[in-house]
Amino acid sequence: MSNVDLVTTRHVPTETVVPEVVSPRRAAVEDHAVTEALAILSESVRDIVETHRVCGGLDWLDNRPPHVIADALARMDAVQAGVVFRLLDKERALSVFEELEPVDQQQILQGLREKSFRDLVEAMDPDDRARMLHEAPAKVAKKVLAGLSPRERRMTATLLGYPEGSVGLYMTPEVVALPDNLTVAQALGCVRAKGANAETVYTLPVVDRGRRLTGIVELRELVLHSPDAMVSELVVTEPPFVRATDAAEKAARLMSSTNLINLVVVDSEDRVVGLLTIDDAMEVLEAADSEDVAKQAGSAPWEGHYMAAKVFQLARYRALWLMLLLFAATLTVSVTDMFATTLEQAASLALFIPLLIGAGGNAGAQAATACVRALAVGEVRVSDLFKVIWRECRVGLVLGSMLAAAGLLIGTVFVGPKIAIVVAITLVVICGWAATIGGTMPLLAKKFRIDPAVVSAPMVTTLVDATGLIIYFTTAKLVLRI
Secondary structure, eight states: OOOOOOOOOTTOSSSOOOOOSOOHHHHHHHHHHHHHHHHHHOGGGHHHHHHOOHHHHHHHHHTSOHHHHHHHHHTSOHHHHHHHHTTSOHHHHHHHHHHSOHHHHHHHHHTSOHHHHHHHHHHSOHHHHHHHHHHSOHHHHHHHHHTSOHHHHHHHHHHHTSOTTBGGGTSBOOOOOEETTOBHHHHHHHHHHHGGGSSOOSEEEEEOTTOBEEEEEEHHHHHHSOTTSBGGGTOBOSOOEEETTSBHHHHHHHHHHHTOSEEEEEOTTSBEEEEEEHHHHHHHHHHHHHHHHHHHTTOOOOOSOGGGSOHHHHHHHHHHHHHHHHHHTHHHHHHHHHTHHHHHHOGGGGGGHHHHHHHHHHHHHHHHHHHHHHHHTTSOOGGGHHHHHHHHHHHHHHHHHHHHHHHHHHHHHHHOHHHHHHHHHHHHHHHHHHHHHHHHHHHHHHHTTOOGGGGSHHHHHHHHHHHHHHHHHHHHHHHHTO
């Protein structure tokens, strides 16, 4: 990527760019890159393509919120995104940069000059910086850490020391912790003195002399109470908290269930080390849900923006699962081959194979999806295995009975009552079986420490297809006596 920085004059009455003194060839390349990049930003700046006016692009950037600009940058390739990013002023650039995913942040950093690079990473919040570096190549991480001030480097290194996926990587270490022996007036003075360096001051941990958590107090309570009141009188004792080594997703789910905007994070000795803020918790949940959705669809999750991902990249993420499912589907072929004689004696049975395996697969997928979701939000535990089996079995039998009524009618119209009875009985059994399997597999996966999403819809559907055919042909042999 080019390390060229465009030096622009913001808010000038002309429609020109004040460039560096560069060669005509380099200037032509830069002008083309600016035009191409800005054209992608929005339909509203199409005139830039025609007139090569950069000020039109600056107006577009000035009048869009950071998250919109970040989304536009994520859709571009690395060179285009770098060119457009360098058109932002310093303060706005930081806001946009923090809205980007770590993989996109790395691409932007690689295109910045040394000073811009250092200024940007220095201004980032420590938790955002740590997450970016955790996923960055060692060369990039080393360069970032080398350019930080001692204070920022120390905080970032501390966060990077926590395990992957832990709360420690997502928490902000910049916390205003209040001693428990202060008055309200003293506490507010402490907030004013230290709050500028903190990411949030709405939730204030209260600690003893050893910095161990004794409770929390909201800034609102300090503002509304008498200056002479003691903080200890306003403290909420035994607040929800997590340890820095706990799973970030677990902490985010706790915040969601308790309606917290900040969650206190402590170390193994109950000393306050940070806060998990609501925006970071939402990022954790979004990432976890995206990963679960990808796995439930039989695909590996990818990093970055969907629109910026290459076709081969997306295909590579999906190919492995499709290959595994293809081999698993050979079970269905084997079962069909085993009952070839049965099919020869009642060829009309073949007409309903797609209907039956489709109904069973869908019933199993529905149960698996519901169970994975219930596990994720804490509504179901592994200890509920037998309750879930009994519950899903009954749900499947009820669904199967409903479908059997329709299957009996359809079968009678097309092939006569005998085959219709086989189809109806099979629908009841196969739906009960599929729902039971779909509800059971995620819980068993959780018990053996396998991601429940991995063994969800596609795997359940493939398994139910094979076993469903066994149920179908066995029922046919018993009912038709063939």
